[in-house]
Every structure is written in structure tokens, then in C-alpha cells.
Amino acid sequence: MSPVLQGLVTIVIGVASCVAYFFFSNMILDKVLFPPRGENAGRNINRANQWRPWLFMFPAMFVLGLYLVYPVVGSFWRSLFNRSGDEFVGLGNYAILFNSPEFQTAVFNNILWLIFVPAASTFLGLLAAQLTDDLKWGNIAKSLIFMPMAISFVGASLIWKFVYANDFDIGLINAIRGLFGAEEPIDLMQVPFWNNFFLMVILIWIQTGFAMVILSAALRGIPEETVEAAIIDGANPFQVFFKIKVPQVMSTIMVVWTTITVLVLKIFDIVYTMTGGNFGTEILPSYMMTFMFRDDGRATAVAIVIMVLTLPVLWWNIHNARKEMR
Structure with a gap:
């Protein structure tokens, strides 16, 4: 069966299955379990209405479960066993992890990514949103800034490999250094500590367009009366932006910030493509991959650590979303 035909068959069967599930489950609920007749008709109707939401949520809950x-x-259970999975070691894998210098380096680098990437992406996205809204050719500028979002992380990494290449003829940065008299090219991916920031630039380049689009919509939703009142009161453009506009879009800024933060915790492609986690650029996902095929217990322990680090960010995002709905 061709992939196109297989996809169409899957869609037809999936839609038909959903329709059949909701039709027959409602029929069983209304005509078999709680029939609306007899002395208990009213009570049965109320019971059916109480069960109906769970009936509709069951497929999603089942798939999530x-x-x-x-x-x-x-x-988590697998992380409590040894490499071969035949000996229970409890929290031994976690103890080995936290005492490992490589794991500590990965955690430190992840913290750097969490601090630098969301902050820079959100700030540059907000700045781009504000500046492009005031330009006649702003839509063209937005398209150019958003374009990296259409590139995969691996593709973006390959593009930036040419920028960082250790060659005066190929590497853009080394070519610029050569114009200023540099005698030898340098491999930026092997510069200790700073090579992490060179990798972060790639993700910032990609995510700035995402932040710009979301924040641009938020800025356009600000009532003009507040801006005009501030201008009449003598506020300069910087005061209007930082004291009038930014506070009104702060909730959107936090959503963008947390979204990029969750993405940073899952980033793997860029580091793996550019350095493979070498030269001090190891992060938790790439560190997990080093054990994936030779020590399953320790690899799953790293995966659990990543999940635990993600939970506070998700809780904060959900908490803010509920606060806005009140």
C-alpha cells in the first residue's frame, strides 16, 4: 500500500472509529445504563449527564495514560536497576550521576542554556516586534526574522557550522577576523566555556522569530488610549515602551519565556550536530544519549532528572494560565 493511500485509510478508519465510539457509548449510557423513563427518569438523566463528560474524556485520558x-x-522503575536490568540497585544510578563530573558539567551547561536562551530570545523578539511594527516594510522584516523557524534544528546547525568553520575561506567569523589581521583561524567549537554560548546563538536565532510573532500580537492589542495618555503626560519613547507597553504584555512575555524554557530542556539536536557533546558542551539530553545503548538504567535516570527539572516550569506556566482565566 502506498504511503498516501495508507494515510487516507488511517484517517478514514480513525474518524469512523471516533464517531462510532461516541455514538454507541452515548446510546449505551442513555438507553441501557440510565434510561430516561419510569419513576427514576429525572435521576437517571442527571446521572447520565454526570458520566457523559468522563465518557468524552476517556479516549484522551486512555491515550495519555x-x-x-x-x-x-x-x-523510573527501570532507573532503579543496573545496566543489564537484572539487579535492583535502588537509587544507586542517581548517586553515581550526581557524583559524576560529566553530569555536573551537563547540569551546569543546562543552567546556562536556561538562563541565557529564554532571556535573549524573548528580549530580541520583543525588540523586533516593537521595531518592525513602526516600519513601513515591517512585514518583510518579520518574515525574514521568522524564517529560521521553518528550518529544523539539524539544518540550522549545519548552516552555522559554516559560520563557525575553522577556515578563513569558509568560516564567516574567521573571515572577519582575517580582515582585521588575524594570522590563524580558530575553532570556535573548541573554545572552553564560550563554545556553549556559540551553540546557544543558534537556538536564539531560531526562537527569536517565534517570540516576535507572539509578542507582536500582544503589542497590537494594547489600547491606544494608554499610549496616547502617556505621550500627553510627557513620556518619551523609552518610557512609553518600558513603563506602559511592557507591563501590559507581561503575561504574554512569561508565556513565551516558559515555552522557550521547556524547549531548552529538551534541546539535543544542536549540541549533537555541532560538537557531539565534546569540548565541555555536554548537556543533559546529550549526556543521556551516551548511555542510551550501553547502560539503560543510568540513561533512564538522566531522563527522570530532565523530567523533574521540567515540572516546575510547567507548573509555573499552568499557574499563570489559571490566574489569567480568573
Whole structure:
């Protein structure tokens, strides 16, 4: 069967299955379990209405449980065993991790990514949103800034490999250094500590367009009356931007910030493509991959650590979303 035909068959079967599930489950609920007749008709109708939301949520809850909850529980249980999975070691894998210099380096680098990338992406996105809204050719500028979002992380990494290349003829940065009299090219990926920031620039380049689009919509939603009142009161453009506009879009800024933060915790492609985690650029996902095929217990322990680090960010995002709904 061709992929196109297989996709169409899958869509037809999937849609038909959903329709059949909701039709027959409602029929069983209304005509078999709680029929609206007899002395208990009113009570049965109320009971059916109480069960109906759970009936509609069951497919999603089942899929989440099967593909999210079960793997998490299974991964945690697997992290309590040794390399071959035949000996229970408890928290031994976690103790080895936290005493490992490579793991400590990975955690430190992840913290650098968490601090620098969301802050820089959000700030540059906000700045681009404000500046492009005031330009006649702003839509063209927005398209150019957003364009990296259409490139995969691996593709973006390959593009920036040419920028960072250790060659005066190919590497853009080394070519610029050569114009200023540099005698030898340098491999930026092997510069200790700073090579992490060179990798972060790639993700910032990609995510600035995302932040710009979301924040541009938020800035356009600011009531003009507040801006005009501030101008009449003598506020300069910087005061209007930082004291009038930014506070009104702060909730959107936090959403963008947390979204990019969650993405940073999952980043792997850029580091793996550019350095493979070498030269002090190891992060938790790439560190996990070093054990994936030779020590499953320790690899799943790293995965659990990544999940635990992600939970506070997700909680903060959900907390802010609920606060806005009140």
C-alpha cells in the first residue's frame, strides 16, 4: 500500500472509529445504563449527564495514560536497576550521576542554556516586534526574522557550522577576523566555556522569530488610549515602551519565556550536530544519549532528572494560565 493511500485509510478508519465510539457509548449510557423513563427518569438523566463528560474524556485520558504516564512510571522503575536490568540497585544510578563530573558539567551547561536562551530570545523578539511594527516594510522584516523557524534544528546547525568553520575561506567569523589581521583561524567549537554560548546563538536565532510573532500580537492589542495618555503626560519613547507597553504584555512575555524554557530542556539536536557533546558542551539530553545503548538504567535516570527539572516550569506556566482565566 502506498504511503498516501495508507494515510487516507488511517484517517478514514480513525474518524469512523471516533464517531462510532461516541455514538454507541452515548446510546449505551442513555438507553441501557440510565434510561430516561419510569419513576427514576429525572435521576437517571442527571446521572447520565454526570458520566457523559468522563465518557468524552476517556479516549484522551486512555491515550495519555498509555503513552505518557505508563512510560514515565516504567522509566523510573527501570532507573532503579543496573545496566543489564537484572539487579535492583535502588537509587544507586542517581548517586553515581550526581557524583559524576560529566553530569555536573551537563547540569551546569543546562543552567546556562536556561538562563541565557529564554532571556535573549524573548528580549530580541520583543525588540523586533516593537521595531518592525513602526516600519513601513515591517512585514518583510518579520518574515525574514521568522524564517529560521521553518528550518529544523539539524539544518540550522549545519548552516552555522559554516559560520563557525575553522577556515578563513569558509568560516564567516574567521573571515572577519582575517580582515582585521588575524594570522590563524580558530575553532570556535573548541573554545572552553564560550563554545556553549556559540551553540546557544543558534537556538536564539531560531526562537527569536517565534517570540516576535507572539509578542507582536500582544503589542497590537494594547489600547491606544494608554499610549496616547502617556505621550500627553510627557513620556518619551523609552518610557512609553518600558513603563506602559511592557507591563501590559507581561503575561504574554512569561508565556513565551516558559515555552522557550521547556524547549531548552529538551534541546539535543544542536549540541549533537555541532560538537557531539565534546569540548565541555555536554548537556543533559546529550549526556543521556551516551548511555542510551550501553547502560539503560543510568540513561533512564538522566531522563527522570530532565523530567523533574521540567515540572516546575510547567507548573509555573499552568499557574499563570489559571490566574489569567480568573
